[in-house]
Amino acid sequence: MDKKQQTSEQITNEIKENKMGTMPVGKLMLSMSLPAMFSMLIQALYNIVDSIFVAMVGDKALAAVSLVFPIQILIIAVAVGTGVGLNSLISRRLGEKRFEEADNVASHGMILSFFSWIIFAIFGLFFSGTFVQSFTDSNVVVNYGISYCTIVTVFSLFIFVQVTVEKILQATGNMLIPMICMLVGAITNIILDPILIFGLFGVPRMEIAGAAISTVFAQFVSMVFGLIFLFTKKHEVHVKLKGVRFQLKTIKNIYSVGLPAMIMQAIGSVMLVGMNAILITFSEAAVNILGIYFKLQSFIFMPVFGLNQGTMPILGYNYGAKNSERLMKAFKLALLTAIIIMTIGAIIFQVFPAQLISLFNATDEMLEIGTRALRIISLCFIPAAIGIMTSTLFQAIGHGFLSLWVSMMRQLILILPLTWLLSHYLGLNYAWYSFPLAEIFALAASILFYIKIYKKEIKPYRD
Incomplete structure (x- = not known):
């Protein structure tokens, strides 16, 4: 029985190796990146829809959500x-054919998601008020903010488990199931938003609380679908919830890349808090414009992040298999694609800034500030494309701290000052020029790190 099971697993793993190691790079990247890019576009869409409905409640409601947004980013x-x-x-x-260790890593990830949730649940229950009140004395904004912050943090378990399942499946090359889960969650959120915010079909009007509830319920639905797929279908990685012993070496290996990536995104939260202040x-109105910008830019950046998700397993697998030729081919193709996406996004922001801001029930003051702001900030899009994909390469080959240093330069060392x-x-x-200026300096650092890594770890396997 054990031999049969082992043989079955070996066949599955060979199929996996053939896909990641032998399928034409363009076709492979297309098959892996498109579902992730579509998923992220849907994610961006319902983030924008969420803010549009909140803006209909009033500018105070939008300000409250904008102030809490850094916590959601965290x-x-x-x-x-x-x-x-x-x-x-x-x-x-x-890629190294260490299949049992891959299973063990996935199992560790599921347990870590629970520990992460506990931290945010405690924050939401006891510190939401302190956080919101540190920015404003408006009772309306404070009450809205506390309600929204408490709900999205206390019920954050759903998104932690959802993302963990998504990343486990993506690491095996399965991009379709995460896309389906994201799509189901997005549709759920878009349907529930107007019903819960404005009290349609006999449901009580909940305003900001309704927006938060629709968000966490959508995350719950997404999580459930992901868990069903993970535990009822056959995959190259098998997750165990019982009998898993925490190994410090495994946790260290996860966070050697994960912690820099985490801090990179958390820095975004710190940056937003500082910018809001x-x-x-x-x-x-200026705070609202910053919040609107981050909602709008997600529609441009999310496809690139989807490309990042589709590319990283390819880069990591071929780096582990010491196939530098495929690794570099995938990296160059991803880089070109990201630049094209960001160029299109920059053109949209340059040509239609007022129309974009008007989607959020903008006041005259918001239109005046925002039109100029969107045009200036979007100058950073093309250098950002290069920075994102070089960071993807660093993370895929186990050098997440290089990505961290670049992100710190961009979002803390440079942009806030x-x-x-x-x-x-x-x-x-003129404050908005900090975005493109910081991005240009960070890009220079990314290029220097890339040259060093290429010469030391990638080029030797090509010679």
Whole structure:
């Protein structure tokens, strides 16, 4: 029985190796990236729809959600950061044909998701009020913010498990199931948003609380679908929930890539908190514009992040298999695709800024500030494309801390001081130039790190 089971697993693994190691790179990347890109587009769409409905409640409601947005980014940072570590390590172990270790890594990931949730649940229950009140004295904004923050943190278990399942499946090359789960969750959220926010079909009007409930319920639905697929279908990686002993070496290997990825996204949360603190000294409208920008730019950046998800297992697998030729071919193709996507996005932001902002029930003040802001910030899109894909390469081959340093330069060392200096001495209209300036300096660092890694770890296997 054991021999039969072993033979079956070997056949499955050979199929996996043939796909990741031998399928034409263009076709492989297309099959793996398109589902992830579509999933991320759907994610971006329902984030935008969510904010559009919230804006209909009023500008105070939009301000509250914008202030809480950094906490949501932090939740996603921890979930995705851990998931990136899982994805990178699992794909490398599969490339090295260390299949039992790949199973063990996946099992560790599921348990880690529960520990992450506990931390945010405690924050939501006891510190939501303190966080929101640190930005504003408006009772309306504070009450809205506390309600929204409490719900999305206390019920964050759903997104932690959902992302973990998604990254485990993606590491094996299965991009279709995560796409289906994301799509189901997005549709659920879009349907529930107007019903719960405005009280349709006999449901009580919940306003901001309704937006939060629709979000976490959509995450729950997505999680359930993912778990069903994970435990009822055959996959190259097998997850165990019982009898798993935590191994410090495994946790260290997960977070050697996952922690930098986590901090990279968490830095985004810190950056937003700092930006909100600077912008609110001008007006709530400026804070709203920053929140609107991050919702809108997700529609451009999310497909690139989907490309990132589809590319990372390919890079990690072929790095583990010491096939540098395929690794570099995949990297170059992904880089070109990302640049094309970001160029299209930059053109849209340059040509239609007012129309984009008007989607959010914008006031005249928001339109005046936002039109200029979107045009300036979108100058960073093309250098950002290069930075994202070089970071993907660093993470895939186990050098997540290089990505971390670049992200710290972009979002802490550079952007916040630049925003303060430009806004303080030149005014609000010039504060937005901090985005492209920081991105250009970070890009220079990415290129230097890439040259070093290529010469030391990739080129030797090509010669």
